[in-house]
Amino acid sequence: MVKDKLIGIDLGGTTIKFAILTVEGEIQQKWSLRTNILDEGTHIVPDIIESINHHLDLYQLDRERVLGIGMGTPGTVDIENGTVQGAFNLNWSNLQTVRQDIETATSLPLTLDNDANSAALGEQWRGAGNNEPEVVFITLGTGVGGGLINEGKLIHGLNGAAGEVGHIIVQPYGYQCTCGNYGCLEQYASATGVVHLAQDFAEEYVGTSKLKAMIDNGEEVTSKIVFDLAKEDDYLANEVVNKVAYYLGLATANIANILNPSSIIIGGGVSAAGNFLLERVQKNFFEFAFKTTRDATKVKLAELGNDAGVYGAASLAKNSKRVLA
Amino acid sequence: MVKDKLIGIDLGGTTIKFAILTVEGEIQQKWSLRTNILDEGTHIVPDIIESINHHLDLYQLDRERVLGIGMGTPGTVDIENGTVQGAFNLNWSNLQTVRQDIETATSLPLTLDNDANSAALGEQWRGAGNNEPEVVFITLGTGVGGGLINEGKLIHGLNGAAGEVGHIIVQPYGYQCTCGNYGCLEQYASATGVVHLAQDFAEEYVGTSKLKAMIDNGEEVTSKIVFDLAKEDDYLANEVVNKVAYYLGLATANIANILNPSSIIIGGGVSAAGNFLLERVQKNFFEFAFKTTRDATKVKLAELGNDAGVYGAASLAKNSKRVLA
Numbered sequence: 001m002v003k004d005k006l007i008g009i010d011l012g013g014t015t016i017k018f019a020i021l022t023v024e025g026e027i028q029q030k031w032s033l034r035t036n037i038l039d040e041g042t043h044i045v046p047d048i049i050e051s052i053n054h055h056l057d058l059y060q061l062d063r064e065r066v067l068g069i070g071m072g073t074p075g076t077v078d079i080e081n082g083t084v085q086g087a088f089n090l091n092w093s094n095l096q097t098v099r100q101d102i103e104t105a106t107s108l109p110l111t112l113d114n115d116a117n118s119a120a121l122g123e124q125w126r127g128a129g130n131n132e133p134e135v136v137f138i139t140l141g142t143g144v145g146g147g148l149i150n151e152g153k154l155i156h157g158l159n160g161a162a163g164e165v166g167h168i169i170v171q172p173y174g175y176q177c178t179c180g181n182y183g184c185l186e187q188y189a190s191a192t193g194v195v196h197l198a199q200d201f202a203e204e205y206v207g208t209s210k211l212k213a214m215i216d217n218g219e220e221v222t223s224k225i226v227f228d229l230a231k232e233d234d235y236l237a238n239e240v241v242n243k244v245a246y247y248l249g250l251a252t253a254n255i256a257n258i259l260n261p262s263s264i265i266i267g268g269g270v271s272a273a274g275n276f277l278l279e280r281v282q283k284n285f286f287e288f289a290f291k292t293t294r295d296a297t298k299v300k301l302a303e304l305g306n307d308a309g310v311y312g313a314a315s316l317a318k319n320s321k322r323v324l325a
Numbered sequence: 326m327v328k329d330k331l332i333g334i335d336l337g338g339t340t341i342k343f344a345i346l347t348v349e350g351e352i353q354q355k356w357s358l359r360t361n362i363l364d365e366g367t368h369i370v371p372d373i374i375e376s377i378n379h380h381l382d383l384y385q386l387d388r389e390r391v392l393g394i395g396m397g398t399p400g401t402v403d404i405e406n407g408t409v410q411g412a413f414n415l416n417w418s419n420l421q422t423v424r425q426d427i428e429t430a431t432s433l434p435l436t437l438d439n440d441a442n443s444a445a446l447g448e449q450w451r452g453a454g455n456n457e458p459e460v461v462f463i464t465l466g467t468g469v470g471g472g473l474i475n476e477g478k479l480i481h482g483l484n485g486a487a488g489e490v491g492h493i494i495v496q497p498y499g500y501q502c503t504c505g506n507y508g509c510l511e512q513y514a515s516a517t518g519v520v521h522l523a524q525d526f527a528e529e530y531v532g533t534s535k536l537k538a539m540i541d542n543g544e545e546v547t548s549k550i551v552f553d554l555a556k557e558d559d560y561l562a563n564e565v566v567n568k569v570a571y572y573l574g575l576a577t578a579n580i581a582n583i584l585n586p587s588s589i590i591i592g593g594g595v596s597a598a599g600n601f602l603l604e605r606v607q608k609n610f611f612e613f614a615f616k617t618t619r620d621a622t623k624v625k626l627a628e629l630g631n632d633a634g635v636y637g638a639a640s641l642a643k644n645s646k647r648v649l650a
Contacts, residue, residue: 157585167615257492260482290492
């Protein structure tokens, strides 16, 4: 029987997203489960197994037609052995034999990678990357992560830490990061980083600004509020956005100076600010990028939103050479 | 007949280096030619062809035993088509059909890449990289270049500009670079960059320093003199070396934060300063590298010196799938 279907799974701390796709990358079915992280996350893998088996029955999809399952997961992934550990938002502190458990219970081959790499593959294959072979993805959320794709394949590095672009130093001796270092991109371009910059700028600024007034009044400020106020021409909010764009422009240019990709794609919650942010990032990118790559590399917004993970997971399954004995 | 030999060629602006190696990477014969760049560099390819054919005869090496020729060259290399252009130190401004010419005249397959990539492969295969699959090479000479190796293969990027680490911005709005941008690593860590820093530091410094005295007297100062004076405890020279090491530490850490290699190997003329420079680079690297990669990535000195190019060129031939019809 022709194997013309893929299953993509995006495992997150609050939701597990599933999709059945054609090998060409068209989503045919999507569903999701709440992630049950109780009892040290021991329900997660059984819940995934039950949900796959249930939906294959429900859609009367012969598993002979499924090429494989791909999954993006938080934590440290051992790609060779198909295990995960240190996924704190899943309550997985110990080693989890994810691949062995899912393969045994579904009779389908499973390919694992980390969630940022999976989203990177999704955007490269079916999103803003237009299936080009050299693509870098950066996600700006509560943290900053990413993935690097070269000749159509993920770059993993020695310990799977390649693509940890949130820890590029953009301001030596700057804000301290959760990683212990000072001046990481994550401290300036994540949702919390934007707010941190706003608070610091408000303290120094003496002019009129709604953003400053909110901060001085102790109101809760989010990165979305900063961007919304900047769009309304709030002076201080614009200064904050300019600074965020400077750091993102510097980081994307240096990534391009090193890797010379065709696209650097920016996704995640902060990127919801859209072209308003992107244009300022591009302006800084053009200033810092080496000529060859400045002419070649496009800095773009992500296109797939929350679906990037399942598309990328399906791509993992598609490109995997794994078969069950 | 078993194909157990490789030919490696390192084409430079003053010398063309040749070597015959076993497929295991042992050099068996080495020779070199002066590069004749007269008449728009039209003698270079014929000289290479004649030298190969002559030495194969001289050593009575049956060309059936040669797996192939690899060559590292200056300029912009089109790897697909085996052509080179814009190699100004060879007087090659127009497109050169290097592969076609050499293959036709030697009956051996030729694989081309740029000289920095070739040296990177050499150090990865037979030098400080210990044949590990994830290695970054940086060369500090009159300019700063480099090459990136992932899963044992060069990363080229979209236009072959991957690994242009000399143009990583380490000091936004800093010294202007020959590329037009401001603050590139090359302006702080090349031989000319070290001297530029020394001149600037001397202007500001009012204490006693032999380096300052030399600069104030208009004596010629080289990067070697700066390092030698620093080793003799000259205060100003040490300040310059500390600054160079800071920029190299920042750049190597950010490369590691992006790529997570096992080794970052520093070669080229400036690296002749040896452990004296390396230890200060490592100190800065440890400060700026993300934990996972700080524990994993070793910053090292190159080991092959001028032979890196022929070793790497041979490695290009070894890993090439190219065969002649």
